[in-house]
Amino acid sequence: MFFTYLRRELRRRRKAALVVASGLALGIALVIVVNSVSAGMKQAQGEVLESLYGLGTDMTVTKAQEEPEEGGAVARPRFKFDASDGGEQSNDMLMVQGFETLSTSTVDTVARQDGVANAVGGLSLTSISVSGDFKPGEMKPAQPAQPGQKGSGGSGEVRGGGADFGVNSFTVFGTDVTEPELGPLTSSTLTKGRTFKTSETDAKVAVLDSAYAKKEDLATGDEVEVKGKKFAVVGIATADKGQPAANVYIPLKQAQTLADAKGKITTVYVKAADSQAISAVKDAIQKNVPDTTVTTSADLAKTVSGSLDTAAGLASTVGKWLSYAVLAAAFLVAGLLTSSAVSRRVREFGTLKALGWKSGRVTRQVVGEALVNGLIGGALGIAAGLAGAYAVTAVSPTLTAELGGGLRVAGPGGGGPAQDAAERTLDIALSAPVSLATIALAAALAIGGGLIAGGFGGWRASRLRPADALRRVE
Structure with missing residues (x-):
């Protein structure tokens, strides 16, 4: 009897059920996409750190940088050549x-x-x-003094020559x-x-x-x-x-x-x-x-900047809060619509109570309808969320990660301890992997949304009396 009545009521109120399910689907899809993109951001940041450290490395130990002494010379490479005879050096x-x-x-x-x-x-x-060579210059003789000028034209000058x-x-x-x-x-x-x-x-x-x-x-x-x-x-x-x-x-x-x-x-x-x-x-x-200076992947993660860090920050703050706000609004709207639908069914529920239905049975009927709406919305939301995550992965937008902040690490391009991390720039293709945990979260939200909507409507239905139905009889 419960399922028969449930099926008939859902068929009779397709539009209302679709509105409630669509609202829940929007919120659930947004949660899936944001969580998937956030997971992709973490994965991309992990790739950046792996490329800097090497697989299996948790931290590096390097010589602590010493403050240069006042007036002390900075160590620089010096190349010495003997150019007296020219030739290749x-x-x-x-x-x-x-x-x-x-x-x-x-x-x-x-x-x-x-x-x-x-x-x-x-x-x-x-x-x-x-490597290269020196080419000696040539001495050009001085020009003789012109008539009317005092002295000679000088001792000559060196012309040409140089180094390559x-x-x-x-x-x-x-x-x-x-x-x-x-x-x-x-x-x-x-x-x-x-x-x-x-x-x-x-x-x-x-x-x-x-x-x-x-x-x-x-x-x-x-x-x-x-x-x-x-x-x-x-x-x-x-x-x-x-x-x-x-x-x-x-x-x-x-x-x-x-x-x-x-x-x-x-x-x-x-x-x-x-x-x-x-x-x-x-x-x-x-x-x-x-x-010594000890550097961990967490230390490196704090110095990652660029579009990857910006996008990760947006996904973890603005994106998540936005998705939660939309989801909360969807739950509220679903509850209000369900409660409103109960108000329009006063004569129906009042009559059922007059025929012997207990308040608990009426409440379970309303909650059951709302739960099915939530499951439908969950299925639609999961499908839309998977499609959105797949679209992000298919497009694979490229983000730039820069390791900066003056941190001295053993990184790529030589891994020297004094190599400034600010010089490290990597391009990372963003993906949006969807985990089973995210799907489970979406299913839980669908059930939760249905129960919340059913709670609104069930509370309203439980307060109805058979006399309320008689007032609506014309």
């Missing part, structure tokens, strides 16, 4: 990025801290090669080949050849970034020169997201030897035993490892 230099290093013993100290699962060191370098030099630079990262699961190289996927063997701690082998290999027309089996030493290219790797950590990867021991930095590293990459305890691990390292 060249000078290769392999510099530690940032000119600040830590002792390799820092890795063991960090690894011993509570909550640290693993730690590995790396050395970030920049190779700069300057080219600069070639690329980044080098000394990686600990005994720990292949941690470090910047893990943020790239091997596409050709192989990666380092754990036994190649002092071997002259190299893995190249695919973009650099293409630019220099290098392939596996070729050789790449680093400060006059030739390294056999054993593999080509492609950065998964964003920029690569370096152009050339070589074993850490070789990098230390070539850069005259034996026993030195620039960065310690740390993996925490528990991802929920990263903050505690950071505090322990900062307390027990002096003169």
Whole structure:
């Protein structure tokens, strides 16, 4: 009897049911789209941080930046040439990025801290090669004095000559080949050849970034020169997201030897035993490892700016509040419409009560109708929300992420500890993934909306008396 009456009433009041369901559908669809876009924003921000850190890395430890002494000279590379005889000149230099290093013993100290699962060191370098030639100038004799002028025309002057030099630079990262699961190289996927063997701690082998290999027309089996030493290219790797950590990867021991930095590293990459305890691990390292700066993904996230950060802020604040406001308005309108519909059905419900229906049965009938309207609105809202999320993913708008704020991190393009994060700019394609949790939330909202609307109408229906129906009889 309940379902028969319910079906008949819904058929008889299609328009009213459609209005209530459409209002709920609009609010639910907006919630789905906003939650999906927010999830896409978080995913995009995660991609940015992964491209900066490397997969599996929770934090990095670098040398604390020291205030320069007053009047002290800033360390800069110096190239010296002997141009007395002219001719071709060249000078290769392999510099530690940032000119600040830590002792390799820092890795063991960090690894011993509570909550640290693993730690590995790396050395970030920049190779700069300057080559060219000097052309001596020619001495031109002085012109003889003209009649009427006193003295000669001078002792002559140098004309012509000059210098023509080219600069070639690329980044080098000394990686600990005994720990292949941690470090910047893990943020790239091997596409050709192989990666380092754990036994190649002092071997002259190299893995190249695919973009650099293409630019220099290098392939596996070729050789790449680093400060006059030739390294056999054993593999080509492609950065998964964003920029690569370096152009050339070589074993850490070789990098230390070539850069005259034996026993030195620039960065310690740390993996925490528990991802929920990263903050505690950071505090322990900062307390027990002096003169270091610890940077976590949360620290990096605070410095992400650009259109990605702006859009994420809008989605998490304006978007969510707007969707909740629309949803609340939809619930209110659905409740008022249901209550209004009950008012128009006074004669019907009064007659049913006169025939023996209890107030609870009338209330359940109204709530049942409203709940079905809510389920219909939920189905329409989920369909519209999925369509909206799919449209965002299909369009894939490109957002820009800039890492700034003066934070010194080990990032792509070399990962040097003194590399300013403000120079990092990445383009991220936005998607709007819809999770099962979001669908479950939409279903719960549909049921909740139906119950709220039914509550309005049920309360109104429960107050009706058989006498109310008689007043409406003409």
